[in-house]
Amino acid sequence: xxxxxxxxxxxxxxxxxxxxxxxxxxxxxxxxxxxxxxxxxxxxxxxxxxxxxxxxxxxxxxxxxxxxxxxxxxxxxxxxxxxxxxxxxxxxxxxxxxxxxxxxxxxxxxxxxxxxxxxxxxxxxxxxxxxxxxxxxxxxxxxxxxxxxxxxxxxxxxxxxxxxxxxxxxxxxxxxxxxxxxxxxxxxxxxxxxxxxxxxxxxxxxxxxxxxxxxxxxxxxxxxxxxxxxxxxxxxxxxxxxxxxxxxxxxxxxxxxxxxxxxxxxxxxxxxxxxxxxxxxxxxxxxxxxxxxxxxxxxxxxxxxxxxxxxxxxxxxxxxxxxxxxxxxxxxxxxxxxxxxxxxx
Numbered sequence: 001x002x003x004x005x006x007x008x009x010x011x012x013x014x015x016x017x018x019x020x021x022x023x024x025x026x027x028x029x030x031x032x033x034x035x036x037x038x039x040x041x042x043x044x045x046x047x048x049x050x051x052x053x054x055x056x057x058x059x060x061x062x063x064x065x066x067x068x069x070x071x072x073x074x075x076x077x078x079x080x081x082x083x084x085x086x087x088x089x090x091x092x093x094x095x096x097x098x099x100x101x102x103x104x105x106x107x108x109x110x111x112x113x114x115x116x117x118x119x120x121x122x123x124x125x126x127x128x129x130x131x132x133x134x135x136x137x138x139x140x141x142x143x144x145x146x147x148x149x150x151x152x153x154x155x156x157x158x159x160x161x162x163x164x165x166x167x168x169x170x171x172x173x174x175x176x177x178x179x180x181x182x183x184x185x186x187x188x189x190x191x192x193x194x195x196x197x198x199x200x201x202x203x204x205x206x207x208x209x210x211x212x213x214x215x216x217x218x219x220x221x222x223x224x225x226x227x228x229x230x231x232x233x234x235x236x237x238x239x240x241x242x243x244x245x246x247x248x249x250x251x252x253x254x255x256x257x258x259x260x261x262x263x264x265x266x267x268x269x270x271x272x273x274x275x276x277x278x279x280x281x282x283x284x285x286x287x288x289x290x291x292x293x294x295x296x297x298x299x300x301x302x303x304x305x306x307x308x309x310x311x312x313x314x315x316x317x318x319x320x321x322x323x324x325x326x327x328x329x330x331x332x333x334x335x336x337x338x339x340x341x342x343x344x345x
Contacts, residue, residue, distance in 0.1 A: 031164060034067030034102030035218050066207065067102035069198070070223035071191045073231040076169075080184060080236035084275075087176040087241075089129045091142035092233035094170045094189050098162035100223065104193060105161040108132055108153055110172055111188040114232060124185040124235060127173030132189075134160065135169035142171045159194060174235065181239035181278070186232050193227025195220050201227055240278030240332045244285070245271045249339065264344050265296060274332035283327040289342060295321070296341035303337060 032038075042058045076093040083090040098104050110131055113123030129144050132153040139148040150171060151158065160168040172187050179185075192198060197208030201222040209219045220227075246268060253264035270287065274280055289295050300307040300316045302325055307316035316325045316338075323340050330336075 031068065031101035032065050033164065034065055034100075036065040038063050038065065064218050065101070066219045066221045067104075067195075068100040068221050068223055069102075069104055069193045069195060069227045070098075070100040071104070071106055071193060071227065071229045072097045072099045073189060073191055073229045075231050075233040077233060080234040082238045083174075083176045083185075083235045084241040085176050085181070085237040085239065086178045089127045089144060089173050090176065090235060091133075092172040092174070092187060092189075092235070093142070094172065094231065094233065095167050096160055096162070096170055096191050097167040098164055101164050103161065103163050104195065105159045106191040107155055107159050107194055108170065109155075109190045109192070111190070112174070114186060114188040117186075118184070120183055122177065122179040122183050122185045122237065124174035124176060124187050126175070128175055129173055131173060133171040133173060134158065135171065137169075142173070160191075172233065176235065176237060179237045181237055183237050185235040185237065187234070188230050188232045190228060190230040193220075193222065195227060198222065198227035201225065238278070240280065241275050242280060243273045243275075245273075246287070247271075260344065262344050265341050266293070266344065267339055267341050270338040272327075272336045272338070274330060274334045279329055279331045281329045283330050285325045285327070285338060287323045287340075289321045289323070292345050293342040294345055295323070296343060299339075299341035300325070301339045 039060045039062045041060050043055050044057075045055045046053055074095045074097075076095055081090060081092060096106060096108075098106075110126075112125065113121065117123065130152040133142065133150040134153050135142075135150050136148065143149050153159075153170075160170075162168060170189065172189055174185070174187060176185065195208070197220060200206070201208070202225055204222065204224055206225075207219045207221045248266050249269040250267040251258040251260060251264055252267075253259045253261050258264075268287070270285060272283075272285060295318055297318075298306070298309060300309065300318065300323060302316055307314045307325075309316075309318040311317045311319065315327065316323070318324075318340075323338075325336075325338050327336060
C-alpha cells in the first residue's frame with residue numbers, strides 16, 4: 001500500500017503562547033528552553049488477510065518552542081524597614097527572578113510614593129549614594145562601600161541579564177525627609193523586559209516574531225503586559241535611632257609599651273548612642289570575651305564608674321565569659337560609655 005504523505009504542521013504563535021503561559025500553573029518541573037525543536041511522528045501498523053504489512057509512518061511534525069518572557073519581583077523585607085527621620089541610604093531588598101524559559105535582560109525603575117499616596121504617608125527620596133544597587137553576592141545585606149560594595153545600577157549599562165530560573169537581589173536605596181514618627185513611605189520597583197516588542201505587548205499573551213537567538217519560527221511571548229512586573233516595599237519612620245561602636249581604646253604590654261604581644265592588656269570601649277525622641281526599653285549590652293583573651297577581674301566601668309563583676313545591685317556583671325550591662329529603660333537622646341579590660345593569652 002502507498003504510504004500517506006502527511007505534510008508537517010507549523011504551530012501558531014497564539015497556540016504555543018497559550019501553552020507556555022499555562023506552564024507555571026501546570027507545575028512543570030522545568031520549562032523547556034526557548035528555541036528547542038520538538039519533532040514527532042505517527043506510525044500505523046496493520047495486517048491484510050492475516051499478513052503483516054509494512055508500517056506507515058507520517059512525515060515529522062516539528063515545532064519550535066517560543067520564549068516565555070516572565071519576570072517576577074518579590075519584596076524580601078516582608079515588613080516596613082525602620083528608618084531615622086531625617087535619614088539617608090536605607091535599603092529595601094527585592095528579588096528579581098527570570099521565571100521564563102530563556103536568557104533575558106531587564107531594565108529597572110523606581111517610583112517614590114506611588115500614587116495614590118495613602119493619607120499620612122510620606123514620599124521617600126532617592127538615596128544620596130544612588131537609587132538602585134545590584135547585590136554582588138559577596139556579602140548579604142546592602143554594602144555601600146568597602147571590598148564587598150554592591151554595584152550601583154546604571155540603566156543600559158549593567159541591566160540584570162538572567163538565565164532562565166535565576167535571580168538577582170536588588171537594593172532600592174532611599175533618603176528620608178523630616179517626617180512624623182510611625183509614618184510610612186513606599187517605593188515601587190519595576191522590572192521590564194528589554195526584548196524588542198515589549199512596549200507594544202499591552203496584554204498578557206501578546207507575542208512578537210523573529211526573536212533574536214531563535215529560528216525564524218521562534219517568538220517572544222509576554223506572560224505579563226509589556227513584559228513588566230512591579231512590587232512595592234515600604235519604610236516606617238522612627239523617632240529614635242541607636243548606634244553602638246566598639247573600639248580598642250588602649251594597649252599596655254608587660255614592658256609598658258603598646259605592642260600586641262601575649263600578656264598585653266587591651267582596654268575595650270563600647271559607646272551606645274540614642275538620638276531623636278522616644279524610649280528604648282530593656283536596653284542590655286552584651287559582649288562575649290574575644291577568643292585568646294582573659295578578662296581582667298573588676299575592670300568594668302559604666303560612664304566612668306567602676307562596677308563589680310557579680311550579679312548584684314549594680315547594672316554590670318561578668319558571667320559565662322561575657323560582659324553585660326543592663327541600662328533598663330532609656331529615653332533618647334542619651335549616650336553611654338562602657339569599658340573593660342582583657343589580656344592577650
